Amino acid sequence: MSVVIVAGDGRWPLRHGQDPVDLLAENGWSGDPVHAALGEDGRIEVHYDGVALDEPSAPVPIGQGQHATRVHQRVAAYAVVVDEDRLLMSRLADWVRGAAGLWTLPGGGVEPGEEPLDAVARECHEETGQRVVVDELVQVQSQHWYGAGADADEDFHAVRLIYRATCPQPTPARVVEVDGSTGDAAWVPIDGLEALPQTWMIGMARPHVRVDAGR
Template identity: 40%
Template sequence: MHFSEYDTRVGAYALILDGDSVLLSWWTGQSHPEWASWTLPGGGVEFGEQIESAVVREVFEETGYRVELDEYLTSHSFAQYATEDRRPFASVRIVFVAHIVGGQLGTIEVDGSTERAEWVRLDQLDEAGPRVELVDIALAALRRRA
């Protein structure tokens, strides 16, 4: 399928650790509340926006923290086929390792897809509730680098 025949969404995310805890955002699932789950802070890159700027902006909106990016970590993509109301869709997600340089925990986003952000202990991820696959992909990529 030619790239003009499907929609593409580029997302930028941050993996932020503090000791044995990871900073996660609770995604509301938007129009599908049954999909609500923990995810890495981040989101869609706006038209004309640099990827690095997008992840810094998104982390602030979703968590209240100002961050600096340390390094590119990994990427992941997936595709969804057309439905009655949507063209085929490709998602490209880019993950950076980042660290906090200011702010305080609290979601700044208004009418967005994030309800809250929390520090979750790595050994309690399974008990914290559902999470998107990207959390595990990022953590596995970080472990491979160690």
């Protein structure tokens, strides 16, 4: 599934390995993400509240994995869910290559033909057993790396849609999905986050983890 960035009257496909911020700047725009939706052509459209720049920025070079046997862009959606002073988190299973045992936000890949909002709600339930109400899109993360994938050396581009969500009726967190990539789930005190082994995603999303966010 591919991504299109939208701002003003402009629509631009996100190239493999490219950060949406760089793509906007190339086309003379800056702004914040406001929502994402499945387009009529089956691509995910990420809309920005854009401001026109005085002049476009020069394109940012994107390296390529010289020995990669698979080029893969993965679009995924995750939720920042706060209940009082706790953050809902999931821990990656021990078999997950390169990130085994790390804590992260609940979420996962957007399936072909699936709305991102539906993907967030589905993944939160599968990974933590919680029914959540998905609110606004607060961040789009882009991470590009080369390395060993599940079955090949990959040139991998992760595009992550980070939403804020609420849980009207919190229950003890538990993993629902069988044989998935989640090994555990928990409501974690926000003041103890830094002590946990965690993914790169958490640090990037940390400004949106607020004690008052779930009230």
